[in-house]
């Protein structure tokens with residue numbers, strides 16, 4: 001974060017308001033999970049709903065595994081799981097499924113949110129792509 005933005009946004013509320021505007025209005029899908037082993041969804045933006053067909057109320061408290069199904073490459077998911085348990089970021093592509101059951105190729109970047117060295121949440125930036 002630059003010093004200019006630190007000076008302009010002094011309080012936690014300022015920072016949260018900025019993040020909310022950014023995430024709510026992103027063209028890319030954004031999904032946040034808590035830091036528990038279960039990895040429960042605590043936030044999705046409108047672009048996630050547009051991409052997957054799942055509304056926010058339907059997915060909060062669930063895990064992103066709801067997007068997987070027959071055809072999802074278990075090797076990629078295993079690499080992701082290994083990165084998560086090591087606290088590392090991961091980028092990959094796999095077949096996921098929309099709420100209506102239609103398959104699509106999801107490209108994600110999953111990153112830890114670290115505060116004082118401790119992981120507090122995980123963020124994924126997601127978009128549909130055309131090739132694996």
Ligand SMILES: Cc1cc2nc3c(=O)[nH]c(=O)nc-3n(C[C@H](O)[C@H](O)[C@H](O)COP(=O)(O)O)c2cc1C
Nearest residue numbers: 031033039064065067068077081096110122123124
């Ligand atoms: C922030 C975050 C976003 C994720 N998004 C997706 C996703 O869009 N599609 C997907 O197939 N898996 C996604 N995952 C992976 C699953 O939640 C889970 O971690 C993965 O399936 C490995 O666990 P498992 O081996 O127990 O299934 C995401 C994980 C995290 C932490």
